[in-house]
Amino acid sequence: MNDTFSEDKAPPALSVVIVAYNSGATLGRCVAALAAQTYADFELLIVDNASPQREAGPAAQALPGARVIEAGDNLGFAGGVNLGARAARGRWLVLLNPDAYPDPDWLEQLVTASRRHPKVASFTSRQVMAQDRSVLDGLGDVMSAPAIPYRGGYLSPDPGDSPEGEVFSPCGAAMMVDRALFLRLGGLDEDFFCYCEDVDFGYRLQLVGEPTLLVPAAVVAHEGSASSGGPKSEFAVFHGTRNRFWVLVKNTPLLLLPVILPLHLLAFAVVSLRPQNRPLLEVTWRGFKAALAGLGPIWTSRRRTQAQRRASALQIARSMTWDPKDLSGRRAVIRPLRPSRRGAP
Structure with a gap:
C-alpha cells in the first residue's frame, strides 16, 4: 500500500x-x-x-x-x-x-x-x-x-x-x-x-x-472490455456464456425456474447459431460445458442466496422484461422507483 x-x-x-x-x-x-x-x-x-x-x-x-x-x-x-x-x-x-x-x-x-x-x-x-x-x-x-x-x-x-x-x-x-x-x-x-x-x-x-x-x-x-480483448474475445465469450447460466441457476426463484430455464436454453441456441457468432461456437460451447461442470459450488451458493430472499417470485418476475423486443433491441428498461425494504440510515 x-x-x-x-x-x-x-x-x-x-x-x-x-x-x-x-x-x-x-x-x-x-x-x-x-x-x-x-x-x-x-x-x-x-x-x-x-x-x-x-x-x-x-x-x-x-x-x-x-x-x-x-x-x-x-x-x-x-x-x-x-x-x-x-x-x-x-x-x-x-x-x-x-x-x-x-x-x-x-x-x-x-x-x-x-x-x-x-x-x-x-x-x-x-x-x-x-x-x-x-x-x-x-x-x-x-x-x-x-x-x-x-x-x-x-x-x-x-x-x-x-x-x-x-x-x-x-x-x-x-x-x-x-x-x-x-x-x-x-x-x-x-x-x-x-x-x-x-x-x-x-x-x-x-x-x-x-x-x-x-x-x-x-x-x-x-471504453468497455479494454483489458480483456473486447466483447467478442474468447475470454469474454467463455466467461459470459458460463456466468450467465450461473446467474440463472443461483438466483432464479424455484417457481420461475420451469419457465426461465427453457427460455434461456432456447435463446442460447438461437444466439449461438447466428452467422456472426458461429466463428465463436466452439468457445461458446466450451463455456456452457464449464457452466455445467461448475454447478456444484453454484448450487451451494443458491441455497445461501435463496435463504436470504425476501422478494416473492412474482416481484422478481415483474423486475425482468418479458418483451422479446427489449432483448433483441437492447432497449433500456427503467421503471418508477419502488420503496426499499431497508430502513433509513
Whole structure:
C-alpha cells in the first residue's frame, strides 16, 4: 500500500475501488478524471491484480492519498473488488472500471441522488461510449425473461438527462452501493472471476428487496472490455456464456425456474447459431460445458442466496422484461422507483 495512508484520518464518505489488470493504456486517464472531481470526500483504492504492466503505482501518483493494494495474483474483477471493499473505509463503495472516465461532477451527482433517496442503497450511472459520447454504453443492466442480461440502451443514441428510475441491476463499471450492505451480501461472487458478477450482485439485491436507481446525471465515458480483448474475445465469450447460466441457476426463484430455464436454453441456441457468432461456437460451447461442470459450488451458493430472499417470485418476475423486443433491441428498461425494504440510515 502507499505510505501516504494513515489510519488516524477520518473515514471518507466514499471509497472508490478500481481493479487494474493490463489497463496501462487507460488507467492514467481514469485516475486523472477522479482527480478532477467536484466532490472531494473520497478515497481511491487501486487493486493491482498482479498486472504485468505494473500500471497501478504510477497512476496512483496523480491523486494524493491514493492507495495501491497488491493482490499478489490475478483475482479477477470479483476478487479484486472484494479485496478493495474489505480495505475501504467509506460508508459508500464506488466501483469504477479502469477504462471508464467520469465527468467532473460524477461523484457529486451520485451523492446528491443518495441524499434525495435516503432509503436507496444502490445507484448506477449513465454510461456513454468513450469513442463517441452521443452513443450509449448503457443505462443500468436489464434482465430479460430468458435470463440473458444486457446493458440497457447499448449502442443506442444517448437520450441525455432522462428521468431517474429503477433498473434491474447496477453496472459494475460505474456504480455506488452501501458498503455494509455489499459486505453483508457477500460482495461479488468470486467463482464468476469476471463478467456478469455485477448482474449476479444486482439480482441478489433484487432478492432482498433492494432497488437500484439509475442516476442519468452521473455520467461516465466507457471504453468497455479494454483489458480483456473486447466483447467478442474468447475470454469474454467463455466467461459470459458460463456466468450467465450461473446467474440463472443461483438466483432464479424455484417457481420461475420451469419457465426461465427453457427460455434461456432456447435463446442460447438461437444466439449461438447466428452467422456472426458461429466463428465463436466452439468457445461458446466450451463455456456452457464449464457452466455445467461448475454447478456444484453454484448450487451451494443458491441455497445461501435463496435463504436470504425476501422478494416473492412474482416481484422478481415483474423486475425482468418479458418483451422479446427489449432483448433483441437492447432497449433500456427503467421503471418508477419502488420503496426499499431497508430502513433509513
